[in-house]
Amino acid sequence: MDTLQGKKEIYILDYKDLRANVPREILIGDQSIAIFLTHDGDVHAIENKCPHKGGPLSQGIVSGEYVFCPLHDWKINVIDGKAQAPDEGCVTTYETVIKDGSVYIMY
Amino acid sequence: MSNRQEKLVVIGNGMAGVRTVEEILKKDPNKYDVTIFGKEPHPNYNRISLSSVLQGDTGIDDIVLNTYEWYEENNITLYTADPVVDIDTTKQTVTSEKNVTISYDKLIIATGSNPFMLPLPGADKEGVIAFRDIEDCETMINASEKYKRAVVIGGGLLGLEAARGLINLNMETDVIHLEEYLMERQLDDTAGTMLREELESQGMRFHMKKQTEQIVGKDRVEGVHFKDGSKLYADLVVMAVGIKPNIGLAQTAGLETNRAIVVNDYLEASASNVYAVGECAEHNGIAYGLVAPLYEQAKVLADQLCNEKSEASYTGSLMYTQLKVSGVDVFSAGDFQSGEGKKAVRVHDEFEGVYKKVMVKDDKVVGSVLFGDTSDSPRLLDMMKKQEDISGMSKAVLLPSEEADSTESPVLSMAPDETICGCNGVSKEAIVQAIEQDGLSSVEEIKKHTNASRSCGGCKPLVADLLQATLGDESSISQVEPLCGCTSLSHEQVQEDIRNRQLTHPREVMNVLGWENEEGCSKCRPAINYYLGVVHPETYEDDDLSRFVNERMHANIQNDGTYSVVPRMYGGVTNSDQLRKIANVADKYDVPMLKLTGGQRIDMLGVNKEDLPNMWSDLDMPSGHAYGKAIRTVKTCVGEDFCRFGTQDSIGLGIAIEKKFERLNTPHKVKMAVSACPRNCAESGIKDIGIVGVEGAWEMYVGGNGGVDLRPGDLLAKVETSDEVLEIISAFLQYYREDAHYLERTSHWVDRVGLEHVRSTIIDNMDNRKYYAEQMEVALENKPADPWESLTHNENKRKELFERKAVELV
Numbered sequence: 001m002d003t004l005q006g007k008k009e010i011y012i013l014d015y016k017d018l019r020a021n022v023p024r025e026i027l028i029g030d031q032s033i034a035i036f037l038t039h040d041g042d043v044h045a046i047e048n049k050c051p052h053k054g055g056p057l058s059q060g061i062v063s064g065e066y067v068f069c070p071l072h073d074w075k076i077n078v079i080d081g082k083a084q085a086p087d088e089g090c091v092t093t094y095e096t097v098i099k100d101g102s103v104y105i106m107y
Numbered sequence: 108m109s110n111r112q113e114k115l116v117v118i119g120n121g122m123a124g125v126r127t128v129e130e131i132l133k134k135d136p137n138k139y140d141v142t143i144f145g146k147e148p149h150p151n152y153n154r155i156s157l158s159s160v161l162q163g164d165t166g167i168d169d170i171v172l173n174t175y176e177w178y179e180e181n182n183i184t185l186y187t188a189d190p191v192v193d194i195d196t197t198k199q200t201v202t203s204e205k206n207v208t209i210s211y212d213k214l215i216i217a218t219g220s221n222p223f224m225l226p227l228p229g230a231d232k233e234g235v236i237a238f239r240d241i242e243d244c245e246t247m248i249n250a251s252e253k254y255k256r257a258v259v260i261g262g263g264l265l266g267l268e269a270a271r272g273l274i275n276l277n278m279e280t281d282v283i284h285l286e287e288y289l290m291e292r293q294l295d296d297t298a299g300t301m302l303r304e305e306l307e308s309q310g311m312r313f314h315m316k317k318q319t320e321q322i323v324g325k326d327r328v329e330g331v332h333f334k335d336g337s338k339l340y341a342d343l344v345v346m347a348v349g350i351k352p353n354i355g356l357a358q359t360a361g362l363e364t365n366r367a368i369v370v371n372d373y374l375e376a377s378a379s380n381v382y383a384v385g386e387c388a389e390h391n392g393i394a395y396g397l398v399a400p401l402y403e404q405a406k407v408l409a410d411q412l413c414n415e416k417s418e419a420s421y422t423g424s425l426m427y428t429q430l431k432v433s434g435v436d437v438f439s440a441g442d443f444q445s446g447e448g449k450k451a452v453r454v455h456d457e458f459e460g461v462y463k464k465v466m467v468k469d470d471k472v473v474g475s476v477l478f479g480d481t482s483d484s485p486r487l488l489d490m491m492k493k494q495e496d497i498s499g500m501s502k503a504v505l506l507p508s509e510e511a512d513s514t515e516s517p518v519l520s521m522a523p524d525e526t527i528c529g530c531n532g533v534s535k536e537a538i539v540q541a542i543e544q545d546g547l548s549s550v551e552e553i554k555k556h557t558n559a560s561r562s563c564g565g566c567k568p569l570v571a572d573l574l575q576a577t578l579g580d581e582s583s584i585s586q587v588e589p590l591c592g593c594t595s596l597s598h599e600q601v602q603e604d605i606r607n608r609q610l611t612h613p614r615e616v617m618n619v620l621g622w623e624n625e626e627g628c629s630k631c632r633p634a635i636n637y638y639l640g641v642v643h644p645e646t647y648e649d650d651d652l653s654r655f656v657n658e659r660m661h662a663n664i665q666n667d668g669t670y671s672v673v674p675r676m677y678g679g680v681t682n683s684d685q686l687r688k689i690a691n692v693a694d695k696y697d698v699p700m701l702k703l704t705g706g707q708r709i710d711m712l713g714v715n716k717e718d719l720p721n722m723w724s725d726l727d728m729p730s731g732h733a734y735g736k737a738i739r740t741v742k743t744c745v746g747e748d749f750c751r752f753g754t755q756d757s758i759g760l761g762i763a764i765e766k767k768f769e770r771l772n773t774p775h776k777v778k779m780a781v782s783a784c785p786r787n788c789a790e791s792g793i794k795d796i797g798i799v800g801v802e803g804a805w806e807m808y809v810g811g812n813g814g815v816d817l818r819p820g821d822l823l824a825k826v827e828t829s830d831e832v833l834e835i836i837s838a839f840l841q842y843y844r845e846d847a848h849y850l851e852r853t854s855h856w857v858d859r860v861g862l863e864h865v866r867s868t869i870i871d872n873m874d875n876r877k878y879y880a881e882q883m884e885v886a887l888e889n890k891p892a893d894p895w896e897s898l899t900h901n902e903n904k905r906k907e908l909f910e911r912k913a914v915e916l917v
Binding site: 011073 | 624625626627628632633652654656659660664666668716906907910912913914915916
């Protein structure tokens with residue numbers, strides 16, 4: 001479905017398939033995106049590429065709203081995509097929508 | 108307090124103006140409604156540190172002194188990039204460039220100064236700049252990306268710092284100086300010449316006694332011509348010949364000016380309710396261009412503005428400079444030139460490159476130049492300020508560092524009221540008091556609390572020494588290294604609490620032990636998971652979400668996000684079947700590289716994560732755990748089977764050890780080796796556990812490491828049978844598993860607890876040895892099955908861990 005911003009709502013997976021603190025990787029074309037279910041039940045989607053050296057964030061340790069990059073332990077907020085001090089940088093975030101047990105990404 | 112706050116307007120958002128506001132806020136935070144106008148599009152930053160930015164030591168953000176939040180928190184209205192263009196001293200209003208007009212009850216002018224640009228023909232060409240603000244810095248940094256040759260006009264303090272920065276930016280840099288030696292306003296000829304030699308050795312080029320005639324080029328500068336007929340090519344010219352107070356606005360407003368805005372001892376200018384501080388103010392005929400006087404003025408002015416009965420007055424400052432150009436320490440103060448009625452104490456060590464001169468007049472120190480070693484500067488400054496009579500003192504008192512044990516910090520011999528931070532006027536006792544009363548434990552905290560080392564930073568080493576001297580040994584005793592940022596507890600305390608309080612789950616540990624961060628972090632979660640597994644080997648269910656990527660994926664992540672796969676080859680022995688399987692799998696999955704590891708096996712590198720489970724299944728070999736904090740390999744030499752020197756069956760023993768302990772979790776990786784003779788072909792001397800066969804016996808070495816901290820193993824025991832070897836490995840590893848911190852290699856652990864302690868625990872004491880060996884048996888009985896085998900058959904895990912789900916664009 002097209003939205004006003006020209007973004008599309010794309011189905012990615014079923015909500016029940018997500019587990020808290022277990023990130024999942026999805027591919028839209030060549031774009032890899034990491035999907036996180038946080039303890040409060042929200043689903044967040046960020047670019048699966050650490051701003052530091054491009055590490056796959058979907059394979060990091062998740063603590064609360066942060067994921068630690070598996071390559072050099074950068075701490076990235078999965079909600080706003082920002083790297084935490086002392087490191088600097090951010091990754092692209094994508095809006096997600098949950099409808100009827102399905103998770104969609106605005107892409 | 109009256110209902111209406113008085114309005115204070117500050118013209119100038121630099122170090123002097125904002126410091127005055129800070130001093131006012133300290134005294135009476137509610138007295139004024141403050142508005143600040145600044146010309147630059149930045150909050151107040153440390154202009155002195157611009158040279159560090161240029162020299163590449165710090166970034167622009169690091170030199171900001173007051174963040175935008177600070178202005179907000181203190182209810183200060185800030186107009187940046189909007190200089191005041193008009194003052195009406197009768198109506199008491201100011202108007203800015205962007206046409207903001209506001210009235211004031213009190214007005215502070217702190218417009219600082221402008222760089223002095225030589226009025227040379229061609230000085231208006233592109234690429235001719237000053238070195239004064241962030242914009243100049245940015246221009247130089249940008250220029251260095253496109254151009255190669257820089258000329259700095261002026262061999263004074265600013266010019267040298269600019270030149271050093273340009274060299275760091277890889278520009279060829281020539282410094283032009285009119286005088287015979289460098290920094291003639293701060294140094295005498297000896298020190299000036301030493302400085303030049305030192306900087307020349309660092310690649311700076313000097314042209315002394317040279318006067319610039321014109322700058323040539325089309326639009327952009329291309330070269331510089333001198334009066335003596337010589338020329339230099341240049342793509343960038345930095346003028347650093349001096350500053351002139353910025354007083355145009357004050358002049359238009361009809362204020363009395365000379366070289367700068369004339370102020371009295373109360374920093375009042377010639378119109379009522381108008382004050383001036385900093386470089387734009389002239390007191391007693393002197394306009395200061397250094398930071399310390401400006402801060403002294405700020406203090407006096409703040410007192411005047413906050414206290415109707417203020418007795419504070421400004422009586423002038425002692426001029427002194429501390430300069431650091433890439434490692435060269437230079438200090439200069441007061442009247443340092445030789446002259447009538449003055450005598451000098453000189454120390455000149457040409458070997459060490461140290462020069463010290465103290466000028467004495469009428470039994471008082473009146474000036475000093477220090478080069479190469481400035482540790483005596485606080486003491487000398489203090490004597491000058493207090494005008495101490497030194498007639499009864501020896502040279503050792505003037506220059507204590509010449510006598511003192513060179514390893515002792517000069518802060519120790521300083522009197523309590525001596526100044527440590529000259530820029531901000533912070534005394535030794537003020538710092539000590541802050542450390543003790545506010546419980547400070549870092550230079551950064553001291554900086555925040557006292558301002559010491561906040562400006563030029565030259566006193567940082569002294570502050571650090573003082574911190575250490577004040578906290579003493581106490582600090583090292585009471586301060587335990589916390590496990591991570593989520594807790595103040597150490598590894599030991601967490602291990603102990605898990606044992607004594609019978610904690611069984613990671614979340615429980617974090618809850619009960621009061622974790623600040625309830626979800627933990629990437630440091631504590633793997634540690635807690637490990638500790639729980641060791642304490643409860645039979646019941647604890649491993650939390651794979653707390654494991655580092657490699658241990659969760661059971662493969663080693665590589666820099667490009669691919670993985671490497673290392674199947675186990677017991678004792679480094681393989682056969683044609685295994686090699687064929689590996690070759691077939693490598694072909695099938697297009698493995699980009701096959702490599703032999705140091706642990707005698709084969710590494711398949713560059714594997715995509717989604718291929719891992721199928722590859723394992725095709726290989727049908729056990730995981731080598733090459734990715735784990737676990738038993739890695741047992742490297743062996745050929746031994747008695749084939750080797751003509753071999754005295755023992757090293758391969759047989761190696762395989763037995765590897766089969767017994769494989770898949771066991773340990774605090775850090777554990778590498779082992781068995782060599783059949785002291786030639787040590789399996790490198791047993793640098794392994795966590797290394798076995799060496801000798802005639803009729805095995806020697807056992809522990810704590811060896813061939814990695815970051817190269818360390819030979821210590822001989823733990825010499826035994827006769829391979830059963831004893833296995834038993835002692837069991838006891839040693841189990842004791843290590845229970846006692847060491849998570850991520851502590853055996854080399855560090857043995858260093859920490861001592862080899863003797865380990866030996867008395869598990870070698871000399873047979874009961875203990877049996878106990879630890881039995882505990883090891885329990886751990887081994889409960890260790891997990893081969894992870895590659897179990898993961899390939901777990902559909903859920905395969906999806907969660909290894910799938911890259913392609914989503915369809917509809």
